[in-house]
Amino acid sequence: MTEENIIKNNKEEEEKKNTGQESGDEKEPQPRLLDEPIKILDYVYLTLLSLEAKAWAYLDLVVHPETQKHKKDLNEARFAIDAMNALFQAVEKQLNLEQKKDIQTRLANLRLNFAKE
Numbered sequence: 001m002t003e004e005n006i007i008k009n010n011k012e013e014e015e016k017k018n019t020g021q022e023s024g025d026e027k028e029p030q031p032r033l034l035d036e037p038i039k040i041l042d043y044v045y046l047t048l049l050s051l052e053a054k055a056w057a058y059l060d061l062v063v064h065p066e067t068q069k070h071k072k073d074l075n076e077a078r079f080a081i082d083a084m085n086a087l088f089q090a091v092e093k094q095l096n097l098e099q100k101k102d103i104q105t106r107l108a109n110l111r112l113n114f115a116k117e
Contacts, residue, residue, distance in 0.1 A: 044091050048084055048103055055080035055110050059117060074117055081110050 057064045058080060060072035088103050095103070 041091060041094055044087060045095070045099060048087055048106075051080045051084040051087070052106050052110065055084065055114075059110075059113055061113060072117075074114070077110075077114060077117075081107070081114060084110070 053062075053065065055077050056062045058071070058073045058077035060070050063070055084103075085107060088107065092100060
């Protein structure tokens with residue numbers, strides 16, 4: 001190896017060390033941060049949608065996402081619907097009209113399907 005190549009290789013190794021890349025190790029991507037923290041109302045809305053999904057699964061109208069199996073449990077379905085309703089009533093005044101109608105429709109559909117069982 002020439003002296004020029006040795007200097008070049010040393011510079012490349014130094015750059016890798018400075019950027020966190022040593023001997024072929026890739027630098028892990030940094031997580032993307034949000035500009036603003038997520039609002040509690042957004043978490044509540046997502047929780048409402050999660051409860052709806054669980055209710056459908058326990059009505060045995062879709063597979064359970066955790067197991068990919070069917071399992072009917074009307075007590076769990078009722079509990080999910082009741083919890084969804086209680087949470088909706090707690091935040092109803094803070095939701096915009098579109099969100100309010102969306103959750104009301106989802107609850108009505110769940111209740112109708114629960115009544116069929």
